[in-house]
Amino acid sequence: MSTMTMVPLLLYLSFLSFPVFSTAKDFSSSSIYEILRAHGLPMGLLPKGVKDFDIDESGRFQVHLDQACNAKFESQLHYDRNVSGTLSYGQIAALSGVSAQELFLWFPVKGIRVDIPSSGLIYFDVGVVFKQFSLSLFETPLDCMTLMTLLDPTQLGTVFKSQSGMLRNELDWEDFARDVV
Numbered sequence: 001m002s003t004m005t006m007v008p009l010l011l012y013l014s015f016l017s018f019p020v021f022s023t024a025k026d027f028s029s030s031s032i033y034e035i036l037r038a039h040g041l042p043m044g045l046l047p048k049g050v051k052d053f054d055i056d057e058s059g060r061f062q063v064h065l066d067q068a069c070n071a072k073f074e075s076q077l078h079y080d081r082n083v084s085g086t087l088s089y090g091q092i093a094a095l096s097g098v099s100a101q102e103l104f105l106w107f108p109v110k111g112i113r114v115d116i117p118s119s120g121l122i123y124f125d126v127g128v129v130f131k132q133f134s135l136s137l138f139e140t141p142l143d144c145m146t147l148m149t150l151l152d153p154t155q156l157g158t159v160f161k162s163q164s165g166m167l168r169n170e171l172d173w174e175d176f177a178r179d180v181v
Contacts, residue, residue, distance in 0.1 A: 040090040047071050047079055047144030059087040069144035073137045076101035090114045100126055
């Protein structure tokens with residue numbers, strides 16, 4: 001065999017001897033914020049203090065918060081106690097547990113994507129439209145305020161009395177927090 005035919009053969013054989021690496025990453029020692037960053041997303045998409053989460057090889061994740069809470073960006077975002085979705089590079093699909101406020105209405109956020117990071121824009125899929133935000137708003141996780149920190153319970157009757165003219169007997173705490181804030 002000539003030297004010219006041996007070189008390609010040796011290169012081929014040496015390539016085969018390298019171990020094959022899985023594309024799935026081991027995220028067991030990472031925080032959810034590091035995982036977001038590794039997927040080309042800003043860390044501030046989730047509020048501060050998330051410690052308990054699960055993620056599988058397909059990117060399906062679930063985040064557990066102590067309580068439902070709200071965070072103020074350009075508009076208000078509401079996080080349920082459990083937030084889940086499917087993570088891939090530059091986007092979160094099949095998102096549940098996050099709502100965005102537009103005027104006085106709350107819309108479920110179904111997905112989040114960053115098309116071109118250099119554009120500085122991030123898009124929230126709220127069903128019929130994509131809400132566009134500056135990517136810089138989500139660079140760092142924000143404090144998420146629970147209902148109890150948003151309202152003084154002694155003022156609850158006053159708030160409802162001034163809004164409706166009479167007191168209501170039943171409250172849905174989560175919806176009330178969204179409307180007040």
